[in-house]
Amino acid sequence: MITRISRTTLLMAAVVLLTGCTGTAGAPAGLGSGHAPAATTLSAARPAPAPDTSAATAPQQIPGLGPKTLARLPPGTRQAVVVTxxxxxSPLSTVVLYQRTxxxxxxxxxWPAHNALKGWTDxxxxxxxxxxxxxxxxxDAGGRLRDPGxxxxxxxxxxxxxxxTxxxxxxxTGAFDYVIAIDYNxxxxxxxxxxxxPLGVSRGGGIWLHVDHGGPTHGCVSLAAAHMRELLRTLDPARRPVVVMGDAPWLAR
Known part of the structure; x- marks a missing residue:
């Protein structure tokens, strides 16, 4: 026996099938927010929009870091400033901020950056x-200029x-307008x-991220002022930020 299904019941079933339980992943804190998709108008001739899969393309590990280096990331770290x-x-390097989602x-x-004049050491x-x-x-951070936020x-x-010079x-001049202390010694x-x-004066110290002055440093890593401001505004102690720094082969171990 065939039961007649009302027009209203069919429309309600179509709504359930088209809307589903899809969502949009938010962007990392400090780098902008995701936006909810616009409402969908139901139409028999228009299929449901494909779900946003952009977040699925994010790598599970940080490119360029080998297993030995990755294993040393502190538990709970969700922000990593990678200096390659x-x-x-070489005194030349590249900086990328990675955020865990x-x-x-x-x-x-x-971002282009400078490191020490003679390169790197273990x-x-x-x-x-x-x-x-x-x-x-x-x-910890600081600088000659006011807190940028x-x-x-x-x-x-x-x-x-x-x-x-x-x-x-x-x-x-201006190299220490903005500073982020690297927790070395x-x-x-x-x-x-x-x-x-703590390790003694002979082991050096005062290793910072600071404003680039256009040349090599004594041991710090330097970035353009605009990039330092962006980094300061984005780093969040609740996300346990770290810097991962070294030449490319060392990082790839």
Whole structure:
């Protein structure tokens, strides 16, 4: 026996089939938000829109980092500033901020940067003119200029005044307008200006992310002022940010 189905019942069934339970993944904090899809008008001649699968393209691991390096990422880390040196003895590098989402690691823009004059070392010493390889926390910030809107503790001080010239004769003025302390041989929870050295003075210290002055550094990593402001506004202590830094072969271990 065939039961007659009302026109209203058929329309309700079509609504369930077309809407489903799809959603749009949000963008990483600080880099913009996702937008909900517009409402769909039901039509017998128009199929339901395909779900947004852009988040599914995010890699589960950070490109360029080998298993040994990935294994050293602290549990719960959801922000990683990856500094990839052009060569073991090169002062040129590239910086990318990766943010962890439920779909995987989302990459931000690629920014040119400088590192130390003589490149990289696995055992940094004061005055060796090499940047230390490794994975370090990013817990404190500061600078000569006012806080641009960071969630990190920020120490504005005239102590962040740079003077003189760099290795290529470039002026250092403004290099410390914005600073993020790299937690190498320092006491966390203090201003980047704090000179406590847990590993001893001979192991160096004062390794920062700071404003690029157009040439190599003594051991820090330097970025354009606009990129430093963006980084400061995006880093969030609740996401346990770290910097992963070294030449490409070291990172790929």
């Amino acid at each position: 040196g052009r060569g073991r003895n 439920d779909a995987g690691w989302q990459a931000g823009a690629r 055992h940094h010493l004061a005055g060796d003119l090499r940047s230390p390889t490794g994975i370090y926390g990013l817990s 960071t969630k990190l503790p920020y120490d504005r001080s005239s102590g962040f005044t740079a003077s003189g 760099g290795f290529e004769g470039e002026p250092l 320092r006491r966390t929870g203090t201003s980047p200006l704090d000179w406590t050295r």
